Amino acid sequence: MEELARLSEIEQAAAGHGELIWAAQGRGDGSPGPGVRAWRHGEAWAVASPNRQQDRLMVQGDSADAAVLVRPILEEVGPTYRLLGEAALIDGLVRRLPELAPVHEFFWMETTTCCGAATAGVRWLDSREEKEAASLFDRFFPDSYAQPGRAGVRRWAGVVGVVGEEDGGVGAEPLAVAADAWSAAGCGFMGGVITHPSARGRGLGRAVSGYVLDDLVRRHGRAALMVLTGNTPAIATYERLGMTKHRFAAAHLRGR
Known part of the structure; x- marks a missing residue:
């Protein structure tokens, strides 16, 4: 050895x-x-x-x-x-x-190519918005390894808007987010992808994922993530963004 x-x-x-x-x-x-x-x-x-x-x-x-x-x-x-x-x-x-x-079992998914997905409205969040995003995980994804404030989670990209806007909702907050988390030389890593339930079906998860993945590929030459095998909608989204899956x-x- x-x-x-x-x-x-x-x-x-x-x-x-x-x-x-x-x-x-x-x-x-x-x-x-x-x-x-x-x-x-x-x-x-x-x-x-x-x-x-x-x-x-x-x-x-x-x-x-x-x-x-x-x-x-x-x-x-x-x-x-x-x-x-x-x-x-x-x-x-x-x-x-x-x-x-x-x-x-889970899928390790990776890509070395920028997907060029439409990412209008997506940007890196400021520190206040990152803290606001924590409530998404508290309510809808408490088991996520990547969460705002955790060690190794560097940045959060997101779409900010009004929850329930069509019903007269007030106050802007993150509607969909994804993190640059535990990235390393030669391999960027994305985690913590979540969309508020009221904002699903609008392609926001795909947009924030594409934004982060393209940034990671440009910075590190490769981007990867892990996803449970039963999360079919997420897997389909990542495949449409050009990622290849491997059963782990x-x-x-x-x-x-």
Whole structure:
């Protein structure tokens, strides 16, 4: 088992896929992010990335080689880390390592191309508007990892308007928002996409998503996100914006 010290080594291992690059949380000086460690064994790679919301161990490559990597890594970094990787790989690790239990499947989606979606009315929110957006999550998306004020969530884009305007509503507030969250050198990341229920059906979610994704591609060369497999409307929106989906899965140590 070999530990990798430079971001360039992780980027080479990624072989055109964004998940390892994102997990490395690379900085401009060519080093991985704070606390990030990476290893390789044979044709498998793993990147351990600490995070306040969820410590992640992203794995990629051959299932047998990955099994050799994962057990000593978890013993070293601790039991809080959740494994993420392509669904077939995680399934193979769960079968090989009885101490692992599957959690759920999701899609890792990414793009390296600007979509050029219509984004009229979308802009980066100011600090007051970001605080106002927090109520959207309190009421309609409390389980979101990306929320205003959380560590690593850098900026929020949104459409501001009047809720229930057709019924005489008063007071402008964010109607749809999306965040630049936990982006890293070589892979921007979008999270926290939400539209107020009264504003749905107007394409606002697509507009704010396209705005953020295009900005991330221009800044980092790639943009990615995670979405649960059952969220069919969101998946369709992201595919229309040019994103490609890959079925991933998560697993953790039994008893966690």
